[in-house]
Amino acid sequence: MTRLPRTRSLARRLLRRSPAASGEGCRVCGSGHLRHRHLTFVRDTTKECDIRRCLDCGYVAILRTEESIWKEKTSLDHSSGRVGTAERVGREFHMGKLAADILGRDGLSVLVYGAGGNLDNLHIEQLDQVKRVAIGDIMKLRDDAEFVDLTKPARERFDIVVASEVVEHFRDPRTDFERLFGYVADDGLIVASTNIHAGNDLARDGYIFYPDHTSYYSPRSLRMIANDAGYHLDFRAPMLGPRMRKRYVFFSRSRDLLEDVACYFGTEVYAPSESPQPHRPPPQRSHAAWRPEPEQA
Numbered sequence: 001m002t003r004l005p006r007t008r009s010l011a012r013r014l015l016r017r018s019p020a021a022s023g024e025g026c027r028v029c030g031s032g033h034l035r036h037r038h039l040t041f042v043r044d045t046t047k048e049c050d051i052r053r054c055l056d057c058g059y060v061a062i063l064r065t066e067e068s069i070w071k072e073k074t075s076l077d078h079s080s081g082r083v084g085t086a087e088r089v090g091r092e093f094h095m096g097k098l099a100a101d102i103l104g105r106d107g108l109s110v111l112v113y114g115a116g117g118n119l120d121n122l123h124i125e126q127l128d129q130v131k132r133v134a135i136g137d138i139m140k141l142r143d144d145a146e147f148v149d150l151t152k153p154a155r156e157r158f159d160i161v162v163a164s165e166v167v168e169h170f171r172d173p174r175t176d177f178e179r180l181f182g183y184v185a186d187d188g189l190i191v192a193s194t195n196i197h198a199g200n201d202l203a204r205d206g207y208i209f210y211p212d213h214t215s216y217y218s219p220r221s222l223r224m225i226a227n228d229a230g231y232h233l234d235f236r237a238p239m240l241g242p243r244m245r246k247r248y249v250f251f252s253r254s255r256d257l258l259e260d261v262a263c264y265f266g267t268e269v270y271a272p273s274e275s276p277q278p279h280r281p282p283p284q285r286s287h288a289a290w291r292p293e294p295e296q297a
Contacts, residue, residue: 026054028221047209058218082274084120092120094272095191099160100129107131111158114166154182163192171214190251232258238271239278
């Protein structure tokens with residue numbers, strides 16, 4: 001590429017990343033190269049939402065005008081199978097144990113970030129490597145565990161921060177991730193679980209129609225958030241659901257620790273979850289054209 005075309009290409013990229021004239025840019029990268037859509041869920045036409053997808057970083061903002069429903073929660077909900085109870089471990093326990101196994105040291109401190117009604121802290125604190133477990137939330141619903149008020153700046157840092165089904169509720173990803181990052185030690189590990197947008201048809205994706213889901217991340221958008229804050233990241237899949245869009249996202253300032261994550265998955269096939277019998281994974285989309293057609297019976 002000659003210098004002139006290369007300069008023009010750079011200029012086009014910079015223009016795409018410039019906020020729109022209205023000041024309405026991508027919440028992650030600031031680009032004004034956005035696509036607005038009003039969507040109706042094809043499986044339930046009573047569900048609608050407005051979205052703004054960034055054509056540069058792939059982040060999908062789910063536009064909601066109402067206040068967060070989590071600010072109005074006044075009771076505990078244990079109806080979901082992924083939520084731990086006093087008798088049953090849930091997803092946060094498996095995420096916490098995974099992180100403790102990767103760190104491989106004793107005396108660990110753990111923060112369950114956005115714990116809500118989850119009682120997995122009771123099970124995490126039984127792990128031999130764990131010395132202390134706290135629960136963090138935007139309002140105090142329980143008196144049975146050490147509480148961290150997530151509406152206030154972090155006063156201390158933890159070795160492990162578990163954030164299950166939290167980051168999709170972030171309305172200002174840059175600010176909200178900065179708050180999350182503030183709770184983990186420099187040699188510690190964040191394990192977050194969320195669905196990842198892989199270019200699938202949003203009108204057929206029930207994830208964006210869930211109440212109070214406001215952020216749907218692409219891998220690139222999370223990479224930008226992490227790298228700009230001085231973090232490395234990794235993605236691993238628990239075998240949940242037939243489409244397997246769920247990912248555990250690991251964040252750490254330590255490159256060595258992220259290599260420990262890679263080594264853990266050198267022997268483990270998938271990330272542990274509340275599902276005792278994982279679903280059969282779907283075929284890789286990017287290699288579908290290279291696979292032979294199944295023979296007709």
